[in-house]
Amino acid sequence: MSKNIYIVRHCQAEGQPPESQLTEEGFKQAEELALFFSHIPVDRIVSSPFLRAIQTVKPLSKEWNISLEVDDRLAERTLSSVDLPDWMEKLEATYEDLDLKFEGGESSRDAMDRIVCVVEEAFKSDAENIIIVTHGNIMSLLLKNYQESFGFEDWKNLRNPDVFLLKRGVVPFRLT
Template sequence: MKNIYVVRHCQAEGQEPDARLTVAGAQQAEKLAYFLSNKHIDYIISSPYERAVRTITPLAEKLGIEVNKDARLAERVLSGKNHANWRDMLRKTYNDLDLCYEGGESSSMAMSRASSVVSEALNSPSENIVLVSHGNLISLLLKYYDVRVGYKEWESLSNPDVYHVCFQLDKPTVQRIWVE
């Protein structure tokens, strides 16, 4: 049995790759470290974005584990341009997984890159793995393993958030385990 703990980053100052955690976000990261400290974590993979790395650094330091950065866990780019109706655009990409806006990435493409990280982790000797990423990519990764996940589940994500994906006999089960 392998366990993947999918973690959405803590509260951040913005959406840019170098956006830092807020003061509240840094406190959340400490609570998250405590929450995950009894899960026997033996490997950590994170988006290279500052807010993701800082979210999991307290746990990594507590356990003496390196944070492995993987660009495949960076947030999904919906479009190369800002749109006032971006939420409607995003909603459509949960129903049409191949819909791709100019300068953006389709849901299928994002799911493929995120699930490739999980596949590699499952083929590693590690048993309990933390994967840290961003809301839209996480919701698409969860959708990959549970087709019921969609726009509504993305909307309900919190900062931070934690989902446990348990792989037993190659059949994954997805469960939200973060409770504030």
């Protein structure tokens, strides 16, 4: 059995807080995403608990009549609990030093470990085609785990939405 794990970054959203919903364009993107996956027999859908991630995959969940599993480990990484005016530079530094942690935040390694755990569990499951919906920063850390060269500049080039395919023993590749 060939296992396909599709890692999806949520569609365009109104903001960063967990309760931020999709924009009007984001809802259109979610419908297009459902069409994108319409030829793939999806067995399982797992999503971040953030509203924008759930709304991204809701049309697909309805299309395939698959219940949506919510996993807190797919939530976006918190860089810091305090305002960091130079947050972009600080974020870049966390790609070089995976253990770097700011006040109230999570290191890249900690965030990477939790999303990798979700993916490894998916690889061990009976499902053949699994969609995992998450967020840009933690998604980039997952991709870095499987392709070490994936870094800060790659994170900056992610789109909303974005889809990557993970297969055991194969470098992740972008589908969108």
